[in-house]
Every structure is written in structure tokens, then in C-alpha cells.
Amino acid sequence: xxxxxxxxxxxxxxxxxxxxxxxxxxxxxxxxxxxxxxxxxxxxxxxxxxxxxxxxxxxxxxxxxxxxxxxxxxxxxxxxxxxxxxxxxxxxxxxxxxxxxxxxxxxxxxxxxxxxxxxxxxxxxxxxxxxxxxxxxxxxxxxxxxxxxxxxxxxxxxxxxxxxxxxxxxxxxxxxxxxxxxxxxxxxxxxxxxxxxxxxxxxxxxxxxxxxxxxxxxxxxxxxxxxxxxxxxxxxxxxxxxxxxxxxxxxxxxxxxxxxxxxxxxxxxxxxxxxxxxxxxxxxxxxxxxxxx
Numbered sequence: 057x058x059x060x061x062x063x064x065x066x067x068x069x070x071x072x073x074x075x076x077x078x079x080x081x082x083x084x085x086x087x088x089x090x091x092x093x094x095x096x097x098x099x100x101x102x103x104x105x106x107x108x109x110x111x112x113x114x115x116x117x118x119x120x121x122x123x124x125x126x127x128x129x130x131x132x133x134x135x136x137x138x139x140x141x142x143x144x145x146x147x148x149x150x151x152x153x154x155x156x157x158x159x160x161x162x163x164x165x166x167x168x169x170x171x172x173x174x175x176x177x178x179x180x181x182x183x184x185x186x187x188x189x190x191x192x193x194x195x196x197x198x199x200x201x202x203x204x205x206x207x208x209x210x211x212x213x214x215x216x217x218x219x220x221x222x223x224x225x226x227x228x229x230x231x232x233x234x235x236x237x238x239x240x241x242x243x244x245x246x247x248x249x250x251x252x253x254x255x256x257x258x259x260x261x262x263x264x265x266x267x268x269x270x271x272x273x274x275x276x277x278x279x280x281x282x283x284x285x286x287x288x289x290x291x292x293x294x295x296x297x298x299x300x301x302x303x304x305x306x307x308x309x310x311x312x313x314x315x316x317x318x319x320x321x322x323x324x325x326x327x328x329x330x331x332x333x334x335x336x337x338x339x340x341x342x343x344x345x346x347x348x349x
Contacts, residue, residue: 134301
């Protein structure tokens with residue numbers, strides 16, 4: 057019951073979520089007004105599921121108790137960095153912007169940003185898995201953890217940046233949002249599988265480490281507090297990081313495998329078409345020679 061009744065107000069991420077929802081819906085209206093179409097299910101995933109998940113995470117138990125429970129803080133980090141972006145990217149916001157703003161100066165700038173070298177690097181199939189692994193690790197295993205606990209501005213910035221960077225990391229999972237990189241899907245699948253193994257390490261380290269993180273912050277500010285209680289809560293945080301990280305990696309690996317199979321099927325189709333064309337050309341050549349004879 058304590059979990060159900062634990063809420064807080066997170067102004068910065070909540071305002072940005074409302075702005076994102078308004079911009080997304082405005083883009084959908086603009087696209088449809090110009091004669092285009094946009095799937096309702098994508099709008100639903102972005103506006104009715106992904107964005108509310110962000111607000112729920114920062115306002116409900118994970119956000120409200122993040123300064124007292126390491127387990128709540130870790131839950132908030134993994135949801136904002138991994139879970140929410142995976143839902144939001146299915147709404148294809150970049151593709152929507154490209155189509156809705158096509159032909160305008162804003163559209164050129166929008167496309168130029170997502171075609172830039174920085175974005176291409178961040179969404180590279182060999183970089184994305186590492187990026188997804190590092191997001192929660194950098195927050196939890198560096199001095200950034202204590203900084204965000206002590207500084208309200210750093211804490212709010214962390215909440216927003218986790219969603220933005222997480223969304224950027226998984227953009228390549230939805231086709232034609234960012235330029236293709238020419239990396240074979242088999243290589244991407246190998247990297248994703250390797251990352252599936254590596255992703256277990258941070259959670260395991262957090263689970264079995266007896267030294268308290270963030271300078272023992274949660275032992276002092278937790279409820280009921282104390283070293284033994286904080287160590288138990290830290291083990292719970294490690295289990296959450298371990299479980300959610302693996303749970304997110306598996307669908308990611310499945311998506312890569314599906315894209316690989318689609319690419320192979322398309323390559324086979326093109327090869328069949330080429331062979332058919334060559335066979336037809338050879339048949340016509342033989343017919344021409346037969347007629348000449």
C-alpha cells in the first residue's frame with residue numbers, strides 16, 4: 057500500500073513530456089492535413105504509453121523514493137534509460153518529423169541533425185549495444201550517483217538525459233529513422249549477444265558488493281536506514297539492474313535477428329530477380345541466333 061500511495065512532483069521531465077506529446081500530435085495533424093497518413097498504433101505507443109511511462113516513473117514510487125531507496129533509484133534509471141525509450145522508439149518520432157516537415161526549413165534541420173555524424177555514430181549497430189550498457193552504469197557506478205542525490209538540478213537533468221540518450225541509442229531498431237550503416241546484421245547479432253552477457257555484470261557487481269555506494273547515502277537517508285538495511289537494499293538494486301537489463305537485451309537481440317532474416321530474404325529475392333533477368337536475356341539471345349540461322 058505504501059508503494060501505491062507514494063507520489064512526488066517532477067516538474068522538468070513532466071513539462072518536457074507534455075511538450076513532446078504536443079509536438080508529436082501537431083506533427084501527426086500536419087502530416088494528415090497535407091494528405092499523408094500515420095498509423096494510429098504508433099501514436100498510441102508514443103503518446104498513450106511511452107510518455108505516460110516516463111511521467112509514472114519519475115512521479116510514482118521509483119521517483120518519489122529514489123532518495124531513500126537504492127532499489128527505487130535503480131528502477132527509475134533502468135526504466136528511463138532502457139524500457140521507456142524502447143516503447144517510444146516504436147512511435148517512430150524521427151520518421152514522423154521527416155514526413156511532416158518535408159520541404160520546410162525545419163524539416164531540413166530535423167533531417168540534418170539525425171543524419172549528422174554524431175547521431176550516425178551513436179546509432180551505429182556496433183555502438184548501440186555498448187551505449188545501452190553504459191547508460192545505467194555511468195549513473196550508478198560513478199560519482200554522478202551521489203551528485204544527483206545531493207543536487208536537485210543534476211537529478212532532474214539526469215532524468216531527462218536518460219530518456220533522450222536512451223531513445224537515441226535505440227533509434228536504429230526502427231527502420232529508416234536514421235541512415236543505414238552498412239554493417240551486416242550477423243555482426244550486429246553477435247554484438248547484441250555479447251552485450252547480453254556483459255549486461256549481467258553490473259547487476260552482479262552491485263548485488264555482491266558489500267561496500268555501500270554513494271558514500272553510504274542510503275544508510276543515512278533511508279528508511280529505516282543503517283548499514284545492514286542499506287546492504288540489503290543495495291542487493292535488491294543489483295537484482296533489479298540485472299533482471300531488467302537482461303529482459304531488455306533479449307527483445308533487442310530478437311529484433312536484430314528478425315532484421316537479419318528480412319535482409320537475407322530481400323537479398324535472396326534480388327538475387328533471384330537477377331538470375332531470372334540473366335536467364336531471360338540468354339533465352340532472347342539464343343532465340344535471336346536461331347532466327348538468324
